Amino acid sequence: MTISVAARPYEFKLDPARTAFVIIDMQRDFVEPGGFGAALGNDVSKLRAAIEPIGAVLAACRAHGVLVIHTREGHRPDLSDLNGAKHRRGRFATRIGDDGPMGRILIRGAEGHEIISELFPEPGEPVIDKPGKGAFYATDLETILRGRGITQLILAGVTTEVCVHTTLREANDRGFECLVLEDGTASYFPEFHRAALDMACAQDGIFGWVAPSAAVISALQTGAVT
Numbered sequence: 001m002t003i004s005v006a007a008r009p010y011e012f013k014l015d016p017a018r019t020a021f022v023i024i025d026m027q028r029d030f031v032e033p034g035g036f037g038a039a040l041g042n043d044v045s046k047l048r049a050a051i052e053p054i055g056a057v058l059a060a061c062r063a064h065g066v067l068v069i070h071t072r073e074g075h076r077p078d079l080s081d082l083n084g085a086k087h088r089r090g091r092f093a094t095r096i097g098d099d100g101p102m103g104r105i106l107i108r109g110a111e112g113h114e115i116i117s118e119l120f121p122e123p124g125e126p127v128i129d130k131p132g133k134g135a136f137y138a139t140d141l142e143t144i145l146r147g148r149g150i151t152q153l154i155l156a157g158v159t160t161e162v163c164v165h166t167t168l169r170e171a172n173d174r175g176f177e178c179l180v181l182e183d184g185t186a187s188y189f190p191e192f193h194r195a196a197l198d199m200a201c202a203q204d205g206i207f208g209w210v211a212p213s214a215a216v217i218s219a220l221q222t223g224a225v226t
C-alpha cells in the first residue's frame with residue numbers, strides 16, 4: 001500500500017512498510033557550540049531550525065511503524081579510521097580528535113559525538129557510525145536496509161549539502177527512492193541549503209523528491225491511499 005506525499009517535483013508514493021526515516025548526524029558536534037561544526041568556523045545556531053520538524057516526523061514515523069535509523073559521523077579514538085586527507089584538510093586551530101568542551105572532537109564515545117537529546121534514538125532503532133560524509137560508505141547501512149526490505153528513504157539531518165546530499169547520491173545509485181525533508185535539513189549556509197534541495201529534485205527528480213515535514217506527517221496520518 002502506498003500513500004501520497006505532496007512533494008517536488010511531483011507526488012511521492014510512499015510505502016510505509018518499505019520506508020526508513022534516516023536522520024543524519026543530528027549530533028551535538030554539529031549543532032552545539034564547541035563541537036566540530038564550530039571548529040570549522042560555523043554559526044551552529046543555523047542548524048537548530050531542523051530539530052523541531054525532524055522531531056515531528058520522528059514521532060509520526062514511530063507512531064506508524066516506519067523504521068527509524070540514525071547516523072553519526074565520527075571516528076575511533078585511535079583515529080585508525082580517519083584518513084589523512086580528512087584529518088589534514090583546512091587551516092583550523094582545532095581538528096578531529098583534539099580536545100574540546102564536549103570531549104574529543106568527532107570521536108566516538110565523546111559527549112559531542114552523541115545525538116542530541118531531542119532526537120535521541122529509542123531502543124531498537126539502528127544507529128550507524130560512519131567515518132565519511134555518506135552513510136553508505138564503510139558502514140552496514142545497506143545490509144540493514146536490504147535485510148528489512150526497505151526500498152524508500154526519507155532523509156533528514158545535517159548538513160543539507162554535505163552529509164545529507166552525499167547519502168542521497170549514494171542511495172540513489174543503489175536504487176533507493178529518496179525524499180529529502182525540506183525543513184528537516186539545514187546548513188550553515190542557507191544558500192547552499194536551498195541549492196541542495198533544488199538540485200535534489202531538479203530535472204523531474206534527478207536524485208529524488210523534496211517535501212516539507214507537514215506533507216509527510218499529513219500523509220502518514222490521513223493515510224491517503226494511492
Ligand code: C5J
Binds near residue numbers: 025133158160164
Ligand atoms: C559535515 C555533515 N558537514 N554531517 N558533516 O562535515 O554534514
